[in-house]
Amino acid sequence: MVPSPQSRTRLWTPKHVVVTRSAAERPHAAEIVARCEAAGVGDIDFLRSDRITGLRGDDERATYARAKSTLAVVVSPPSKRKLQPIPPSADWRLDLAEGCPAHCQYCYLAGSLSGPPVTRVYADLDEILAGMDAYVGRGGVTSGTAGRAHEGTTFEASCYTDPLGIEHVTGSLAATIAHAGTHDFGGPVQLRATTKFGGVEPLLGLPHSGRTRIRVSVNAAGVAGRFEGGTDPVAVRLAGLGRLARAGYPAGLTIAPIMPVPGWREEYGALLDAAAAELDGVPGLDLTVECITHRFTPGSREVLTGWYPNTKLEMDPERRSRKFGKYGAVKYVYRREDMAELRTWFDRALAERLPAARALYWT
Numbered sequence: 001m002v003p004s005p006q007s008r009t010r011l012w013t014p015k016h017v018v019v020t021r022s023a024a025e026r027p028h029a030a031e032i033v034a035r036c037e038a039a040g041v042g043d044i045d046f047l048r049s050d051r052i053t054g055l056r057g058d059d060e061r062a063t064y065a066r067a068k069s070t071l072a073v074v075v076s077p078p079s080k081r082k083l084q085p086i087p088p089s090a091d092w093r094l095d096l097a098e099g100c101p102a103h104c105q106y107c108y109l110a111g112s113l114s115g116p117p118v119t120r121v122y123a124d125l126d127e128i129l130a131g132m133d134a135y136v137g138r139g140g141v142t143s144g145t146a147g148r149a150h151e152g153t154t155f156e157a158s159c160y161t162d163p164l165g166i167e168h169v170t171g172s173l174a175a176t177i178a179h180a181g182t183h184d185f186g187g188p189v190q191l192r193a194t195t196k197f198g199g200v201e202p203l204l205g206l207p208h209s210g211r212t213r214i215r216v217s218v219n220a221a222g223v224a225g226r227f228e229g230g231t232d233p234v235a236v237r238l239a240g241l242g243r244l245a246r247a248g249y250p251a252g253l254t255i256a257p258i259m260p261v262p263g264w265r266e267e268y269g270a271l272l273d274a275a276a277a278e279l280d281g282v283p284g285l286d287l288t289v290e291c292i293t294h295r296f297t298p299g300s301r302e303v304l305t306g307w308y309p310n311t312k313l314e315m316d317p318e319r320r321s322r323k324f325g326k327y328g329a330v331k332y333v334y335r336r337e338d339m340a341e342l343r344t345w346f347d348r349a350l351a352e353r354l355p356a357a358r359a360l361y362w363t
């Protein structure tokens with residue numbers, strides 16, 4: 001018998017769980033601990049303080065392995081309560097967790113988070129959700145613009161984590177979707193999340209009210225197969241997206257990070273065809289596409305080559321253009337001519353192969 005997409009889904013189970021003292025007082029921590037126990041985690045440690053210890057091994061390799069297999073249940077830092085804009089994706093960044101157990105060799109978190117790559121999930125979920133109200137109607141990326149105002153005030157939940165990848169031990173994404181779908185915000189609101197996993201079962205029956213757009217992050221076979229360790233295969237992600245779309249969710253593809261690997265036209269073409277086949281016949285399909293080309297910073301390159309010393313990922317500053325970010329930070333993107341070639345091809349291929357999709361941005 002062919003296994004269903006759901007049964008082929010990878011469900012991450014941490015080896016170690018640590019709960020800080022402040023987190024242990026919150027009801028959501030009890031739910032996370034119960035989920036971890038049910039998943040068979042034997043090592044659950046209630047700390048006496050809010051300092052997370054015991055993440056470092058004898059060398060960088062051991063520290064990486066220990067941190068990536070640990071779930072820390074913490075209270076979010078006060079700075080997280082003040083939401084930040086996150087262009088071009090959404091009006092506001094809504095963090096439910098920070099860190100991810102997967103092993104993508106280009107991971108953008110490498111340049112943003114410091115210290116051992118542990119996954120921290122926030123136990124103060126009630127406060128995080130209650131804080132959304134104050135931001136409704138105040139965004140500058142979607143709600144305050146002519147082109148994307150119809151999306152409402154958007155909250156992006158996957159800036160610093162893959163919320164579906166940790167869902168079966170946290171329950172945070174389902175709670176957030178249900179809140180977005182049932183709470184009276186006083187104006188149109190959209191929750192957004194993107195994932196490289198396909199375990200959508202817990203989301204299917206939620207009262208989402210069409211207010212959550214889940215996108216799957218997908219890539220050419222030559223990128224996904226080589227550089228995205230610890231994630232679900234692209235076919236499983238697309239199957240998950242199809243199930244969500246059939247359950248009435250607005251859906252999306254995050255094609256990222258786009259790389260001109262050998263045979264990229266054929267491989268990205270096959271990817272778009274597979275997405276079209278998966279979404280074929282979905283009643284009232286609401287589909288968007290976001291395209292993000294590969295980039296890196298000097299800092300992320302250093303961290304990633306430390307974590308993945310044998311990586312074949314191209315991160316050669318000589319082959320890239322330098323771009324300066326908001327605070328003068330350097331990032332390396334593809335050269336103008338390479339970018340133009342990619343963009344021209346994607347514009348045409350998307351129009352031909354996924355005509356129902358609305359492109360939100362290219363970067």
Ligand code: SF4
Pocket residue numbers: 099100101102103104106107108109160161162196231
């Ligand atoms: S799934 Fe996303 S957040 Fe997780 S390692 Fe991969 S790129 Fe990083």
